[in-house]
Amino acid sequence: MATAPITLVDNSWVRPLSQTLTIYFKEAKYEFLTRLRLRAYSISTITFPLMFYVLFGLVLNQKDAPVGGVGIATYLIPSYGTFGVMGASLFGTASGLAAERGLGWLQVKRASPMPPFAYFMAKVALGMTFSCVVATLLLLLGVTFGGVHLSVLGATKLVAILVAGSLPFCAMGLAIGYFVGPNSAVATINLIYLPLSFCSGLWVPIMFLPKFMQQIAHFLPPYHLAQLALSVVGAGQHESNWIHWEALIGFSLICLGVARLGFHRDEGKTYG
Amino acid sequence: MIAVVEETQELRKQGSGNGGAVIASLRRASKNYGAVQALRQVDFTIRAGELVALLGPNGAGKTTAVKLFLGLAKPTTGTVGVFGGNPIYAEVRTRIGAMLQVAKVPETLRVREHIDLFSSYYPRPLPIDEILTLAGLQEIKDREFGELSGGQRQRVLFALALCGDPDILFLDEPTVGLDVESRRVLWEEIRRLVARGKTVLLTTHYLEEADALADRVVVINRGEIIAEGTPAEIKASTAGRRIRCVTSLDIETVRGLPGVIEVRRDRAGLEIRAGSAEPILRELLIRDAGISNIEVTSAGLEEAFLALTGTNNDAT
The missing domain is CATH 3.30.70 (Alpha-Beta Plaits)
Incomplete structure (x- = not known):
């Protein structure tokens, strides 16, 4: 009865690096294609910040009213840039993860030999890619129609900061994605995303907010990313950039910790 | 075509007899979800080359058994082995194909894109054209998943289970919700796999399906195996x-x-x-x-x- 298994698995098997890289690449490529074709994501994450910018930065722009030492068209690029990055990152990670986790698709992938990390990296890469697109388009709009002057170096630095700044929000998205259901994901993200944006001074510049709200803003991660981005164009609250970086890194680590908790909770429930 | 397949099946049955080596097993495996006992002390072996049907009503523990075999769930007590290893490891999973019940698959990817991605997970995937032919997807390979009918969707999931050229396939209710025609098409594809020497475990609550496909039927109810044998033996044992x-x-x-x-x-x-x-x-x-x-x-x-x-x- 207890016949020995015919073929044992070779325990020393390690996937060659080139194959691993191919998996990471394809995972990211198809994640990108999936979302690009999903108009609800690709159109809304890109057009909302651009629309706001066109409306408040270009159309309703009063040329003689500088904000934080620079023109409003300049000030609003880092500001709506941060807003756009948050949207692209949160929706790019959380809604997909929540749906795929809740509706069984993640389990199909987990049953395959896919390296789990490739799956998460693909979501992060997606968030960063869309963040880069939003930031670049905002900049192009500003330079072309808003009379914004920025050196090539400055422009590159601004986009780079915004793209790097998508990481904390991708981490936040993964954490959210592990704790919301597939149907409530979008509503939950909006419930966090919109108030957070407003309170961090992304819609109305921070100095126009009441004093107590300015105090609260210091505890909100988008505020710190916006300040980093604003410092590139010479605006903002002129605090030490180190504070902002530290705040963002700390926030990322907390979110990754929460996401990890969610991952293990899931493994415990479905795989435990 | 059908005649050929049946002939091969017949040969295989004669040839294998009791002799196929055990390639996957549950040993005194129990699985509790909180207070619910999904599986109780189940002993279950799968031998090389056979097609086993795990038959039982909804909630009997079929899916739980499949999850244990796939390493998606850990037995509360007892052990699980596939190819002498633990199925949580990637090296074991490269030899396993799985078709699970899934409520939603990313709908904006095309059929061949889904297959291309899954193929990349395996060291020796089948060529994509062969997968498309085996699963009957050639004509719809450029369609997005969201545009497919229920039967076509099941065939895509079937193709994903195939693409690593696995030695053993676990099919969890592969034909659930399909019309008669689609079900027969998928049956034919499953028979073709077994004719190629693959080992298959399929769960079903369609008795007709177990009867039509399986060499061996294992009946499960309330987390316990209550009968086991060829379809004919199962029928005879109750002598209804x-x-x-x-x-x-x-x-x-x-x-x-x-x-x-x-x-x-x-x-x-x-x-x-x-x-x-x-x-x-x-x-x-x-x-x-x-x-x-x-x-x-x-x-x-x-x-x-x-x-x-x-x-x-x-x-x-």
Whole structure:
């Protein structure tokens, strides 16, 4: 009865690096294609910040009213840039993860030999890619129609900061994605995303907010990313950039910790 | 084509007999989800080259058993082994194909894109054209998943299970919700796999499906294996007979006869289900001289299954 298994698995098997890289690449490529074709994501994450910018930065722009030492068209690029990055990152990670986790698709992938990390990296890469697109388009709009002057170096630095700044929000998205259901994901993200944006001074510049709200803003991660981005164009609250970086890194680590908790909770429930 | 496949199946059955080596097993495996005992002390082996059907009603523990084999769940007690290893490891998973029940698949990816991605996970994937042909997807390979019919969607999931050229496939209710035509197409594809020497475990609550496909049927109910054998043996073990007759005896009297499992009113007469027909017929003929229209049929796998699970349910 207890016949020995015919073929044992070779325990020393390690996937060659080139194959691993191919998996990471394809995972990211198809994640990108999936979302690009999903108009609800690709159109809304890109057009909302651009629309706001066109409306408040270009159309309703009063040329003689500088904000934080620079023109409003300049000030609003880092500001709506941060807003756009948050949207692209949160929706790019959380809604997909929540749906795929809740509706069984993640389990199909987990049953395959896919390296789990490739799956998460693909979501992060997606968030960063869309963040880069939003930031670049905002900049192009500003330079072309808003009379914004920025050196090539400055422009590159601004986009780079915004793209790097998508990481904390991708981490936040993964954490959210592990704790919301597939149907409530979008509503939950909006419930966090919109108030957070407003309170961090992304819609109305921070100095126009009441004093107590300015105090609260210091505890909100988008505020710190916006300040980093604003410092590139010479605006903002002129605090030490180190504070902002530290705040963002700390926030990322907390979110990754929460996401990890969610991952293990899931493994415990479905795989435990 | 069908004839050829059946011939190969026949050969394989003769050849394998009892001899195929065990390639996957559950040993005294239990799985609890909180207070719910999904599996209780299950011993279950799968041998190379066979097609085993795990048959049971909803909630019997079929999916849980599959999840244990796939390393998606850890047994609360007992062990699981696939190819002598633990299926949580990627090196074991490269030899396993899985088709699970999934509520939603990313809809904006095309069929061949889904297959391309899954193929990249495996060290020696089948060529994409071969996968498309095996799963009957050639004509719809450029369609997005969201545009496909239910049967086509199941075939894509089937293709994903195939693409690593696995030695063993776990198909969890592969034909659930499909129309008769799509179901038969998928059956044919599953038969073709086994003809290629693959080992398959499929779960189903369609008795007809187990009967049509499996070499061996394992009946599971409430987390326990309650019967095991070839489809013919399962039927024989319950020796179910169905007797139809028109009689003046009232239903309660008939129900009280020894050996009667179930009695239903059937149009003008009664339909009696019993272990064996003869003692009941004798009683009926003695008690009712006017009995007419007697018809005895052997119970199908369906009746056998109901008898098995029904008896078990009464016992607990």
